[in-house]
Amino acid sequence: MDEHQVAVYLAAMALGGLLGWLAPGAGPGLEHAINPVLGALLFVTFLQVPAAELLRSLRDTRFLTAALTVNFAVVPLVVAALFAFLPDDRAVRIGVLLVLLCPCVDYVIVFSGLAGGSNRRLLAATPLLLVAQMLLLPVFLYLFMGPELADIVEVGPFLRAFLTLIVVPLALAWLLQAWAARRPAGQRVADAATTTMVPLMAATLLTVVASQVPKLGDSLGDVAGVIPFYVLFLVVMAFAGKAVARLFRLGTGASRAIVFTGATRNSLVVLPLALALPDAFAVAAAVVVTQTLVEVLGMVAYVRLVPRLVPAREGAVPR
Numbered sequence: 001m002d003e004h005q006v007a008v009y010l011a012a013m014a015l016g017g018l019l020g021w022l023a024p025g026a027g028p029g030l031e032h033a034i035n036p037v038l039g040a041l042l043f044v045t046f047l048q049v050p051a052a053e054l055l056r057s058l059r060d061t062r063f064l065t066a067a068l069t070v071n072f073a074v075v076p077l078v079v080a081a082l083f084a085f086l087p088d089d090r091a092v093r094i095g096v097l098l099v100l101l102c103p104c105v106d107y108v109i110v111f112s113g114l115a116g117g118s119n120r121r122l123l124a125a126t127p128l129l130l131v132a133q134m135l136l137l138p139v140f141l142y143l144f145m146g147p148e149l150a151d152i153v154e155v156g157p158f159l160r161a162f163l164t165l166i167v168v169p170l171a172l173a174w175l176l177q178a179w180a181a182r183r184p185a186g187q188r189v190a191d192a193a194t195t196t197m198v199p200l201m202a203a204t205l206l207t208v209v210a211s212q213v214p215k216l217g218d219s220l221g222d223v224a225g226v227i228p229f230y231v232l233f234l235v236v237m238a239f240a241g242k243a244v245a246r247l248f249r250l251g252t253g254a255s256r257a258i259v260f261t262g263a264t265r266n267s268l269v270v271l272p273l274a275l276a277l278p279d280a281f282a283v284a285a286a287v288v289v290t291q292t293l294v295e296v297l298g299m300v301a302y303v304r305l306v307p308r309l310v311p312a313r314e315g316a317v318p319r
Contacts, residue, residue, distance in 0.1 A: 001198040005110050006303070009296055012202035013209050020213025030211035031275065037207055038268055039169050041200040044193055045106050046173035049123045063121050063258075064128065066248040070262035071103040071129065072136055074240050082229050083144060091280065092222050094145065095287030098274055100233060101140045102133040104264035107201055111264070111299040115306045117256035125261075127170060133266065134162045157276035165269055204268055205292070212289040215282060223286050230294040237263040238302070242309055255310045263302065267292040 001008055020027060058064065079100050086093050105126045113119035176193070179186030216223060241259035250258060267288050274285040 005198055005201075006114070006296075006300055008198055008202050009107065009205055010300075012206040013293060013296065016206040016209030017213055019206070019210040024214030027211045027214040030207050033207050034204075034211060034275075035164060035272055037200065037204050038272075039165055041106060041197075041204050042165055042269075043169035043173055044197050044200055045109070045123075045126060046170045047176060047190060047193055048197075049126060049173075050177055058128075060121065060124075062248050063118075063250065063254050064125055066244055066250060066254075066258050067103075067122075067125050067129065067261055068132065069248075070237075070241055070244040070258055072132060074244060075103075075237070075262060076101060076140055078233065078236055078240065080144070082233065086229065087222060087225055089222055089283070090145075090148075091277075091283045092226060092287055094141070094277070094281060095274055095284030096226055096229065096291075097141055097144055098137075098270045098284065099265050099267045099288045099291045101137055102266035102270050103129050103261055104266045105130055106268065107296075107299075108260050108264040110201075111303055112257050112260040114303045115256050115260070116253060116312075117260055117306075118253035119257065121254060122257050122261060127166075129261070130166050130269075134166065137270075157273055161269070161272050165272070205296075208268065208271060208289055208292065212286050215286055222283055223290050226287055226290060227294055230291050231298070234263055234295070234298040234302075238306070238309060245310070252310060252312050256306050259306050259310060260299075260302065264295060264299065265291060267295070 079097065082100075083093070083097075086096055109119045109122050109126075112122055176186065176190050180190040181187075238259060241262035242255065244262065245255035245258040248258075271285060271288050274281075274288045277284050
């Protein structure tokens with residue numbers, strides 16, 4: 001499965017779409033399964049980042065600063081440029097903002113590694129990127145939406161998402177790491193858990209797509225209308241990520257990782273936030289899921305094109 005991850009993920013999304021179309025009644029039940037399967041996925045992701053490695057990664061200031069710059073300075077500027085041309089529907093707009101303003105922390109590591117990116121650095125930066133986006137997302141939403149945001153978004157879902165999808169999985173991962181360091185049984189459990197990464201990602205994608213397809217209904221036109229913006233975002237961020245990597249004089253692997261972290265978005269983690277919006281904004285969740293569908297296809301292209309955009313000869317500068 002590790003050798004054919006892209007095909008597995010595409011198949012999972014296709015199966016999820018088919019399931020959502022043929023059995024729309026299963027949607028509500030599958031929606032309740034999103035958080036548990038996503039929490040398990042993030043637990044396994046964090047498990048691959050040893051606590052000691054995380055502390056060492058904080059000393060890699062050049063890479064971390066580049067990752068924070070591309071995600072929380074460059075991306076908001078790109079989104080601001082796109083925002084003026086988005087449909088006037090507030091639900092569509094908030095869905096686009098939720099998904100584009102948050103960097104991915106899960107399958108970006110896979111795709112970056114396939115393109116020769118430094119996936120270990122991305123892994124180590126994952127907790128920092130998660131905490132930063134949860135702290136900054138309310139600020140960005142307020143800047144884009146203005147005072148009306150208070151009538152749309154409640155603080156509770158954000159806090160619950162942060163606790164259940166970040167704090168709890170991270171704490172459990174570090175506890176298992178501590179057990180593995182002291183007992184062979186703990187190491188066996190940790191090794192077994194890490195082998196579930198691809199199946200959990202596939203299960204998450206299938207669950208998300210299958211739960212949201214039945215909700216499209218009359219909103220299909222609104223959802224389809226944001227696809228060109230997602231495609232344009234991927235194109236722009238490829239070159240923006242390269243520019244940021246060059247600005248910080250990163251080597252080849254780190255530069256490719258910066259391109260990927262700037263382009264891939266955290267649709268799976270922000271989806272529970274979209275689902276927690278009032279019923280009048282139900283289409284926001286479908287807008288978020290649509291970004292996942294576009295992005296996975298875009299990542300297939302990125303794996304082939306990013307090595308050409310950031311060729312190995314540019315790695316002669318310091319890493």
